[in-house]
Amino acid sequence: MGRSSSSPSSSIDSTSNLTPLSPSSPNSSSSSSSICLSSNFTSRTTRRSIRRDLSTDLRLGLSISSSPKHVLPNNNVVSIQRVDNQQRPDWPPIKPLLRSALSGRSAEERHGAASSLFVKVYMEGVPIGRKLDLLNHDGYANLAETLAHMFKAPILCPNGSRAHSDKHYVLTYEDREGDWMMVGDVPWEIFMSTVKRLKITRADRC
Amino acid sequence: MDPKRARESPESAVLSRPSAFPDEVLERILSLLDTHKDRSSASLVSKAWYHAERWSRARVFIGNCYSVSAEILVRRFPNIRSVTLKGKPRFSDFNLVPQNWGADIHSWLLVFAEHYPSLEELRLKRMTVTDQSLEFLALKFPNFKSLSLLSCDGFSTDGLSAIATHCRNLTELDIQENGIDDISGNWLNCFPDNFTSLEVLNFASLNSEVNFDSLERLVTRCNLLRILKVNKTITLDQLQRLLVRAPWLTELGTGSFIQELTPRQYADLETSFKGCRNLQTLSGLSEATALYLPALYPACANLTFLNLSYAALQSEELARLLAYCAHLRRLWVLDTVEDKGLEAVGQNCPLLEELRVFPSDPFDEEIVHGVTELGFLAVSYGCRKLRYVLYFCRQMTNAAVATIVRNCPDFTHFRLCIMNPGQPDYLTREPMDEAFGAVVKNCPKLQRLAVSGLLTDLTFEYIGTFAKNLETLSVAFAGSSDLGMQCVLEGCPKLRKLEIRDCPFGNKALLSGLEKYESMRSLWMSACKITMNGCRLLARKMPRLNVEVMKDEESNDGQSYKVYVYRSVAGPRRDAPPFVLTL
Numbered sequence: 001m002g003r004s005s006s007s008p009s010s011s012i013d014s015t016s017n018l019t020p021l022s023p024s025s026p027n028s029s030s031s032s033s034s035i036c037l038s039s040n041f042t043s044r045t046t047r048r049s050i051r052r053d054l055s056t057d058l059r060l061g062l063s064i065s066s067s068p069k070h071v072l073p074n075n076n077v078v079s080i081q082r083v084d085n086q087q088r089p090d091w092p093p094i095k096p097l098l099r100s101a102l103s104g105r106s107a108e109e110r111h112g113a114a115s116s117l118f119v120k121v122y123m124e125g126v127p128i129g130r131k132l133d134l135l136n137h138d139g140y141a142n143l144a145e146t147l148a149h150m151f152k153a154p155i156l157c158p159n160g161s162r163a164h165s166d167k168h169y170v171l172t173y174e175d176r177e178g179d180w181m182m183v184g185d186v187p188w189e190i191f192m193s194t195v196k197r198l199k200i201t202r203a204d205r206c
Numbered sequence: 207m208d209p210k211r212a213r214e215s216p217e218s219a220v221l222s223r224p225s226a227f228p229d230e231v232l233e234r235i236l237s238l239l240d241t242h243k244d245r246s247s248a249s250l251v252s253k254a255w256y257h258a259e260r261w262s263r264a265r266v267f268i269g270n271c272y273s274v275s276a277e278i279l280v281r282r283f284p285n286i287r288s289v290t291l292k293g294k295p296r297f298s299d300f301n302l303v304p305q306n307w308g309a310d311i312h313s314w315l316l317v318f319a320e321h322y323p324s325l326e327e328l329r330l331k332r333m334t335v336t337d338q339s340l341e342f343l344a345l346k347f348p349n350f351k352s353l354s355l356l357s358c359d360g361f362s363t364d365g366l367s368a369i370a371t372h373c374r375n376l377t378e379l380d381i382q383e384n385g386i387d388d389i390s391g392n393w394l395n396c397f398p399d400n401f402t403s404l405e406v407l408n409f410a411s412l413n414s415e416v417n418f419d420s421l422e423r424l425v426t427r428c429n430l431l432r433i434l435k436v437n438k439t440i441t442l443d444q445l446q447r448l449l450v451r452a453p454w455l456t457e458l459g460t461g462s463f464i465q466e467l468t469p470r471q472y473a474d475l476e477t478s479f480k481g482c483r484n485l486q487t488l489s490g491l492s493e494a495t496a497l498y499l500p501a502l503y504p505a506c507a508n509l510t511f512l513n514l515s516y517a518a519l520q521s522e523e524l525a526r527l528l529a530y531c532a533h534l535r536r537l538w539v540l541d542t543v544e545d546k547g548l549e550a551v552g553q554n555c556p557l558l559e560e561l562r563v564f565p566s567d568p569f570d571e572e573i574v575h576g577v578t579e580l581g582f583l584a585v586s587y588g589c590r591k592l593r594y595v596l597y598f599c600r601q602m603t604n605a606a607v608a609t610i611v612r613n614c615p616d617f618t619h620f621r622l623c624i625m626n627p628g629q630p631d632y633l634t635r636e637p638m639d640e641a642f643g644a645v646v647k648n649c650p651k652l653q654r655l656a657v658s659g660l661l662t663d664l665t666f667e668y669i670g671t672f673a674k675n676l677e678t679l680s681v682a683f684a685g686s687s688d689l690g691m692q693c694v695l696e697g698c699p700k701l702r703k704l705e706i707r708d709c710p711f712g713n714k715a716l717l718s719g720l721e722k723y724e725s726m727r728s729l730w731m732s733a734c735k736i737t738m739n740g741c742r743l744l745a746r747k748m749p750r751l752n753v754e755v756m757k758d759e760e761s762n763d764g765q766s767y768k769v770y771v772y773r774s775v776a777g778p779r780r781d782a783p784p785f786v787l788t789l
């Protein structure tokens with residue numbers, strides 16, 4: 001399986017004229033800040049199937065905090081909300097419980113994970129599972145298609161007829177309460193909010 | 207009567223008359239006095255009144271636990287049944303006070319065990335409470351009824367087990383927003399089977415799952431239960447079963463509001479909400495979506511307080527919900543509702559007195575969402591009775607604030623947090639001085655103010671000149687010079703609490719308030735321009751103040767200090783940790 005590998009930076013080429021600070025310097029990737037231009041972006045994207053338009057995600061690769069700076073009357077320059085891209089624990093002034101409830105969500109988003117909801121997928125009989133990003137799909141049909149591709153097996157689209165027999169597989173999921181359910185009975189949004197993992201089981205077992 | 211005698215001083219005339227009021231009658235009358243202020247005033251009238259008041263006082267409120275000692279307390283008030291104590295400075299909520307700072311309840315409990323064995327109620331805020339203390343409380347006070355812990359730390363759910371096990375007469379268990387060790391939900395199982403006195407149960411901020419059967423049985427047998435706030439692990443169908451058992455609740459905090467419900471389950475939920483006719487307060491609703499919110503509508507008719515600060519609602523969802531909440535007086539929301547949602551507030555809630563808008567994405571300033579000055583304006587046009595606001599936003603204008611306070615002159619609490627420090631009026635690029643000037647000029651009843659944005663000394667000149675009823679002031683990243691702080695100290699006669707961080711106020715400002723601090727509860731200053739010498743001078747000149755200094759770990763030059771100054775009749779505290787220097 002191909003893994004994405006970082007291509008060698010052109011500045012490593014010893015014959016080129018090196019400048020000390022090139023935009024592709026290694027430091028930049030760890031402190032990239034992204035500007036999300038999607039106007040519907042909310043902190044609940046993990047619960048909704050809003051897809052991030054990745055082409056408008058600009059990763060600036062700057063190693064400085066990009067928070068707006070203001071000069072206070074006493075000439076102190078203040079850049080507050082991030083210190084080295086970490087949250088400040090003391091600003092803004094919200095109480096610890098709310099802070100942890102919100103930063104839990106925001107942290108996911110900052111790692112780009114609000115644009116992804118990865119769940120484990122196992123196929124019956126196969127010990128090694130896969131991982132799949134549910135937020136990259138907009139519905140059950142799309143999901144079934146991806147899975148069929150991933151596992152090279154015909155997955156029954158939940159809306160399809162059940163006439164097919166043992167050559168097909170059906171998709172089941174484990175919900176928050178620990179119960180295994182057939183995929184497709186509830187609206188996609190509800191499914192997204194309760195699914196913990198997926199399992200592809202043989203059709204004749206259901 | 208001898209005319210000469212008639213011209214004697216009134217006091218001696220009174221003293222020489224035999225008392226018309228036996229002490230018992232005086233005590234009985236004074237015992238009807240409710241508020242602490244009234245009781246304080248009464249105790250100052252005369253010696254007789256002082257003693258009558260102190261014998262009849264049953265409830266005591268101590269705003270700073272270090273301002274008085276337990277020994278002094280029990281000496282003055284022998285018959286206390288209810289104690290309310292506040293500990294750490296408020297900025298400890300924002301991680302500005304290190305761990306193990308103090309405010310431990312245990313030494314108080316030891317004294318109470320000896321002098322107040324009939325203690326019934328303990329309400330603590332920002333205190334350190336250990337499991338050992340909770341067990342001690344549960345075992346030593348057989349009449350104990352009511353425990354409220356808000357923003358406390360140091361205990362675990364094991365401590366709650368002790369309370370549940372041993373407090374036979376418990377009526378209230380209110381655990382809110384504490385930094386606790388949440389080991390398990392087993393504490394709920396510790397209430398004995400014959401225990402039926404519970405009236406208030408709030409465990410909304412605990413994370414561990416509780417045994418639902420235990421909870422259901424508890425709710426069933428406690429038929430005086432009127433306030434129930436469960437945590438997120440309680441599902442919707444479980445909530446439905448609880449509501450069926452306790453439809454007479456006046457305050458409800460739901461668990462998680464998202465679940466796959468069958469149509470039948472949804473109908474049942476709706477029916478049980480319909481049965482809750484007495485609901486005045488509703489909270490929880492975590493992860494509530496448009497799908498299930500309508501189940502709530504029938505329960506909202508009498509709602510006066512709606513707390514949506516854990517439910518990230520969108521503007522339409524809020525608007526539809528508010529259509530059913532015409533009697534709302536208090537509303538807390540996340541800024542996911544945006545300005546459009548606040549317009550709906552203005553349109554639907556004419557009786558609104560309190561609005562709090564919390565930031566849903568406080569740590570990422572690149573995402574421009576949330577609420578702006580427009581939302582606040584919309585509320586002010588529709589809700590003229592507004593008197594308490596806490597508003598987190600990313601942009602504001604002087605003009606908007608001026609209009610808002612013209613619409614709503616009754617503000618008593620105005621807390622505006624423009625989240626980017628030092629941010630000017632985004633339209634005119636001017637400082638926000640005129641905004642807060644307008645607030646203090648237009649709102650004569652203002653008691654509490656929190657300022658933000660780009661502010662010069664002018665803001666503080668306005669405050670000192672106009673805010674004559676101001677009791678609490680919070681300042682961060684503001685001011686130009688010592689003059690700012692001086693104006694406030696000189697101009698605000700009723701000032702009790704002043705908390706300042708990251709401002710250019712130095713020793714001159716600190717020392718300008720020497721006499722003032724004795725009439726205040728406390729002063730907090732951190733990341734300002736105070737030096738150790740300034741603090742020492744203050745401590746030397748005002749021996750009855752406690753001046754506590756902590757080194758500011760985060761400061762770059764090692765010169766920055768956190769100073770906490772407060773008046774006390776108990777002298778310097780004996781439990782100060784090594785990092786707190788008492789001067």
